[in-house]
Amino acid sequence: MYICKPNENQAMKELTIQEIETIVKRDENRIMEAKQTTGELAAGMQSGCAFLNTEGGWLFFGIHPKKLTILGQDVADQTRQDIANAFRKFSPAIDLSAQYIEVPDKPGKFVIAIYFKAPKAFEAPYTYDGRPWYKVENTTAQMPREMFDERIRLSDPEKFSWEKTMLPGATDKDISNKRLVDVINAGINKGRIPASAASLRSVNQRLDHFNLRTAEGYLINAAVALFGKNPTRQISQCELKLARFEGTNMRVFRDQIVCEGNLFDQYDAILDFCRKHMFLSGTMDQKERIDTLTVPYKVIREAALNILIHRTWWSYGAVLSVAIFDDRVEFANPGAFPPGTSPETFYKRPQSKPINKLISEVFFKSGLMEAWGRGIPDIFDLCKENGLPKPEFELANGFVYLTIRFAKPLTPRLSGDIVNDKENDKVNSLQLTDRQKKIISIIKRNDKVTAKEIKSHFEESIATINRDITLLKKANVLSREGSDKDGRWVVHI
Numbered sequence: 001m002y003i004c005k006p007n008e009n010q011a012m013k014e015l016t017i018q019e020i021e022t023i024v025k026r027d028e029n030r031i032m033e034a035k036q037t038t039g040e041l042a043a044g045m046q047s048g049c050a051f052l053n054t055e056g057g058w059l060f061f062g063i064h065p066k067k068l069t070i071l072g073q074d075v076a077d078q079t080r081q082d083i084a085n086a087f088r089k090f091s092p093a094i095d096l097s098a099q100y101i102e103v104p105d106k107p108g109k110f111v112i113a114i115y116f117k118a119p120k121a122f123e124a125p126y127t128y129d130g131r132p133w134y135k136v137e138n139t140t141a142q143m144p145r146e147m148f149d150e151r152i153r154l155s156d157p158e159k160f161s162w163e164k165t166m167l168p169g170a171t172d173k174d175i176s177n178k179r180l181v182d183v184i185n186a187g188i189n190k191g192r193i194p195a196s197a198a199s200l201r202s203v204n205q206r207l208d209h210f211n212l213r214t215a216e217g218y219l220i221n222a223a224v225a226l227f228g229k230n231p232t233r234q235i236s237q238c239e240l241k242l243a244r245f246e247g248t249n250m251r252v253f254r255d256q257i258v259c260e261g262n263l264f265d266q267y268d269a270i271l272d273f274c275r276k277h278m279f280l281s282g283t284m285d286q287k288e289r290i291d292t293l294t295v296p297y298k299v300i301r302e303a304a305l306n307i308l309i310h311r312t313w314w315s316y317g318a319v320l321s322v323a324i325f326d327d328r329v330e331f332a333n334p335g336a337f338p339p340g341t342s343p344e345t346f347y348k349r350p351q352s353k354p355i356n357k358l359i360s361e362v363f364f365k366s367g368l369m370e371a372w373g374r375g376i377p378d379i380f381d382l383c384k385e386n387g388l389p390k391p392e393f394e395l396a397n398g399f400v401y402l403t404i405r406f407a408k409p410l411t412p413r414l415s416g417d418i419v420n421d422k423e424n425d426k427v428n429s430l431q432l433t434d435r436q437k438k439i440i441s442i443i444k445r446n447d448k449v450t451a452k453e454i455k456s457h458f459e460e461s462i463a464t465i466n467r468d469i470t471l472l473k474k475a476n477v478l479s480r481e482g483s484d485k486d487g488r489w490v491v492h493i
Helices: 017-026 038-053 077-087 145-155 177-190 195-199 203-209 221-227 263-277 297-310 343-348 357-366 375-385 421-430 434-445 451-455 462-474
Strands: 032-035 057-061 098-102 110-116 131-136 139-142 240-245 253-259 279-285 288-293 320-324 328-334 392-396 399-405 478-481 488-491
Touching: 017 032, 017 057, 017 110, 032 038, 038 057, 038 077, 038 110, 038 131, 038 139, 077 098, 077 110, 177 195, 177 203, 177 221, 177 263, 177 357, 221 263, 221 357, 240 263, 253 263, 263 297, 263 320, 263 357, 297 320, 297 328, 297 357, 297 375, 297 399, 375 399, 434 451, 434 462, 434 488, 451 462, 462 478
Parallel strands: 032 057, 240 320
Antiparallel strands: 057 110, 098 110, 131 139, 240 253, 279 288, 320 328, 328 399, 392 399, 478 488
16 A cells, blocks of 8 residues: 655655545645645645655645545646746755646546655755745744754754854953863773873863864864853853743742853753752762662763753754753753654664764763763663653754653652752652642741632632641641731641
């Protein structure tokens, strides 16, 4: 049976009406577009351009677009000429062909079928009549300028390399020599940097070891992103947002940090923030405390490296973020998987084609990266080994989102600070609801808060809130000192 997304050899095969019916019945509008006649030729070719820039697909003329019934249409020499002329409006030039399949019970009527192949990895975007188009779900839309520019840069990363671009005004005084020396020493200890690098004396000599200056001696963007003292002064998007939200949405913050340090500072900030908010328990091993994280430490490390190394930089308003919820942690970085690839295909066949090659090399030489191209497979494998759900990737609004869901929800930190293990155990043993935990959190912030004021934080009725407060009192979690009017709440956990 002919499938909806054939390979290129199958696309060259002459379709039959039965095969067209099979494709149309699937009604997969993201990879199939139907037009009633070539009177809609321009709109059809815009959809074809969108196929070329998204996942590939079939364009049919002679099919009702809503009912998806085969109508057929007249085909004259002018029809064929108009289609051939439309093909010439694609850029870059592409070899396209149209099939004309006669409808058996309608002599002289034809379905016109055109297959548009899926893009290859890092392929330049196509335009039709000077404009780029892409698929958003099942609709054809004009590609945003920012996305188009990003795809152009990805098609020739050497020519449009952000990290290798000279950074005007930057000097060695903008570089953290301590961080630079620490990375070199770590690389020497790992055997990835020659021991002779320890004899380098100046900041510029050390930067040259990593090829972070131009031939003329000017600093490039990667130098300040990796080792800058205050990189956001010159690179505004060199920023990281960290947040711990209450519950499973973004309505209430428990903690938030904005890190404006260099990429190594950001790496440390991610690990510290996750240690602070994602621990389950702690044990003492000789003199060092060992924390057990809700998500394995190595998964956090690989996810942190992934967003730092593979982010794109050209969008000045887009910054990295890590968001921790009660049930998951989300890592987000500006960018996209190469066209034609997905996390699943990358997991099966790991590749090492970083957009930011210099930045990747520095992290590798520092010893933080264990192996090229193993980040995503390791994340998948470690989550499976530790009983966590399969990690989820999503591409949306110019960002790649990696979501790692927890095997069980995090214990809330009711005061906004880290609580000790005994407090965690007590809260867990009470088996409080999310609403009850939130009530306690509100009272911890304001011990004179009224039930009516507590209710304003919820959609539930005041009766429901009062019932929860009564249950918390019976469980000796809450008590009241003084009168209802002038007294205060006391939290016993």
